[in-house]
Amino acid sequence: xxxDLIMAAGVVVVALPSLWLGIxxxxxxxxxxxxxxxxxxxxxxxxxxxxxxxxxxxxxxxVVTLVSTVGAAVRELELPSLVLVFFVLDLLLAALVLLTFGxxxxxRPRRRATPAAR
Numbered sequence: 001x002x003x004d005l006i007m008a009a010g011v012v013v014v015a016l017p018s019l020w021l022g023i024x025x026x027x028x029x030x031x032x033x034x035x036x037x038x039x040x041x042x043x044x045x046x047x048x049x050x051x052x053x054x055x056x057x058x059x060x061x062x063v064v065t066l067v068s069t070v071g072a073a074v075r076e077l078e079l080p081s082l083v084l085v086f087f088v089l090d091l092l093l094a095a096l097v098l099l100t101f102g103x104x105x106x107x108r109p110r111r112r113a114t115p116a117a118r
Contacts, residue, residue: 018094021102061090
């Protein structure tokens, strides 16, 4: 019973915010660009497709984990062991999203104004 609630809280606290941040950073790119426009478009399409696939997997695992844990807690049933595996995989994929394309872009530091310009 306690494990069910901990798993549901873990999904709500970690996986769902990473899903939101991942959707926001879906089309962000790093500074690596190719001189070939077609290859650049192809790499962007592949990158976005893989990110969408990871986000869909996080969404599916989060839904399955939440429904299973809440259902087991309400009906006071034993949770299947595969749900624990889904929970761990969900947290690992959420960490992947947060550490790669889910984080905010770093802003460049502002240049200091020279005293002569004032």
